[in-house]
Amino acid sequence: MAKSELPYLYGVQVAVCMEEYPNMFTLTAIINSQGGTLLNEFPVKKKYKAGSHPYLHSHLGPLFIIHDGSADLSAYQKDKMFTLFTEAEFIEFMLKRDIHKDTNENPISVLKDVE
Numbered sequence: 814m815a816k817s818e819l820p821y822l823y824g825v826q827v828a829v830c831m832e833e834y835p836n837m838f839t840l841t842a843i844i845n846s847q848g849g850t851l852l853n854e855f856p857v858k859k860k861y862k863a864g865s866h867p868y869l870h871s872h873l874g875p876l877f878i879i880h881d882g883s884a885d886l887s888a889y890q891k892d893k894m895f896t897l898f899t900e901a902e903f904i905e906f907m908l909k910r911d912i913h914k915d916t917n918e919n920p921i922s923v924l925k926d927v928e
Contacts, residue, residue: 819848819868819869820846820848821848821907821910822844822847822849822867823848823867823868824848824865824867824868824922825844825848825850825867825877826850826856826861826923827844827849827850827851827852827878828851828855828876828879829851829878829879830878830879830880830881830884830886831880831881831883832883840879840900856895858894860925861875861876861894861925862922862923862924862925864921865894865921865923866915866923867915867923868914868915868920869912869913869914870912871913871914871915872913873896874892874893874894874895876895876896877898877903878895878897879900879903880897880898880899881899881900882899
């Protein structure tokens with residue numbers, strides 16, 4: 814993790830797409846402590862820059878959607894801005910600590926500038 818200089822979820826925007834989720838408090842603590850941002854609402858793609866991705870996860874989209882499979886998210890599966898995880902997949906991702914660092918000199922920030 815770049816010698817712990819950057820939090821593992823730096824640049825990640827996370828939304829939870831579940832009706833009921835008893836582990837929300839724990840998930841929120843994990844995301845916040847690892848530098849991610851938990852969103853209050855489902856992300857609208859037009860608010861984010863195309864081609865962006867998290868600095869430590871250049872192979873993934875910056876908008877992580879954690880779901881339980883009950884909602885139809887097929888429209889987001891092929892969109893490179895979104896990365897879909899079930900709870901178990903997200904936990905596995907966090908435990909693996911696999912890094913694909915962005916080597917660009919000027920990485921694209923995730924959010925568009927607010928005017």
